[in-house]
Amino acid sequence: MVTRRKLIKTLSVLPIAGSLIGPHLLSANSIAETASIAGTRNFFKELGLRTFINAAGTYTSMTGSLMHKEVTSAITYGATEYVNLDELHDKVGERIAMLLDCEYATVSSGAFGAMTIGLAGVICGMDNEKVAQLPDTTGLKDEVIVQEGHDIGYTHALLNTGAKIVSVKGRKEMEKAIGKKTAMMWFLNANTDNAEIEQEEFIEIAKKHGIPTFIDCAADVPPVENLFKFTKMGFDLVAFSGGKGIRGPQSAGLLLGNKEFITAARLHTPPRGTTIGRGMKVNKEEVLGMLVALELYLERDHEKEWKMWEDQINLISNSALSVNGVKTEIYVPKYANHVPSLRIEWDQDLVKITPDDLRKELRDGHPSIETVGSKENVGMTTWMMDPGQERIVANRLKEILEANS
Ligand SMILES: *Cc1c(COP(=O)(O)O)cnc(C)c1O
DSSP: OOOHHHHHHHHHHSTTHHHHTTHHHHHTSOHHHHHHHTTOOOHHHHTTOOOEEEOSOSOGGGTSOOOOHHHHHHHHHHTTSOOOHHHHHHHHHHHHHHHTTSSEEEEESHHHHHHHHHHHHHHHTTOHHHHHHTTOOTTSOOEEEEEGGGOSGGGHHHHTTTOEEEEEOHHHHHHHHOSTTEEEEEEEGGGGGGSSOOHHHHHHHHHHHTOOEEEEOTTOOSSTTHHHHHHHHTOSEEEEESSSTTOOOTTOEEEEEOHHHHHHHHTTSTTOOSSTTTTOOOOHHHHHHHHHHHHHHHHSOHHHHHHHHHHHHHHHHHHHHTSTTEEEEEEOOSSSSOSOEEEEEEOTTTSOOOHHHHHHHHHHSSSEEEOEEOSSOEEEEOTTSOTTHHHHHHHHHHHHHHHTO
8 A cells, every 4th residue: 555654755765756657656656555556465365375276066165166257356345334233134125135036135154144044034923022032932933954865064054043053864754744943944055866755845845845945056056047946846945055166255145035035034134133143244344245246146147157067077078188097077066056066087007196186286286286086086167267277277187197197
């Protein structure tokens, strides 16, 4: 930043101040200041952090996704003015509901935050005493029915309200578990294939017993249609991550669906203080960023983007296959992270390096490349890369494989 004092000092050493204001003024500052003025200060380098090419995907630990400049512009814009937080949420919620053709919406603190406030809204309705009572659920409906195969760690977002999980397997157990204490039924789209009951039957059972339903779709765009599909299918509440496929702020998300439940969910969020959701604040900057990221995502040419991902994956695959003993598989996960993906394996008698060591070499190289995988293979996607980076990844991969052949 050019402080006023520095500015005056700079001006005083310039021979003919008036005529030199402009680019010359910058040249009188230190390089660090100039870089900061131009917005090129390398914060990560200053902090001693390495950045990397993301060939892995939308991983929370790898900071999710990158935002387009329209999104960061909206965030920067948001930081320049005051507005009423509730009014902002009202307006943006209405706008998102219109864009996604659903009854109502709110920007939440990630898909995880959406789950907590969504369930809290279902449990407490518009009763402020109940809102203040959570996470003590005495006297309230506080059971959430979850299929066993869906109960991976994310159900903790539901436990945050004070509710309990009732784990069931199959239709019979599910119907038996529904009772006076049942608050909600929760479905994990990513694990659709890990449990007996699929989306439509799940909704049918819930409706039969008058129980609200929630579907976690955190990592389920693409396809873009999913943003519309599950509210139309009849789920009362639907959650998406902001910082995965939509490429919005990583700590934002979307809660879509039933207006009554979402209005009630909002009672648990700031500015209200005596709530379980006070720490799940979404600031005005990220509310705007989320809206703009969604607008951009809806406008994108999804077919063209898909074709690009396929080409990129093919390029990397072919590069790996040019090394003797290497096998690859290109596949698209059916649910969640539904993008062209690559699995690379090799005969370790011919290519003498373990997948873990190959991943380490990719990470330690210049530029650093992050991948996923197991003891048996290395996994990659290209959807979180900048176009062009696939060439660097393809070359580097081949180089390492060849060096060990
Ligand atoms: C990422 C993820 C979440 C958490 O989403 P955030 O937006 O990071 O809060 C929840 N559920 C599933 C299935 C996820 O993949």
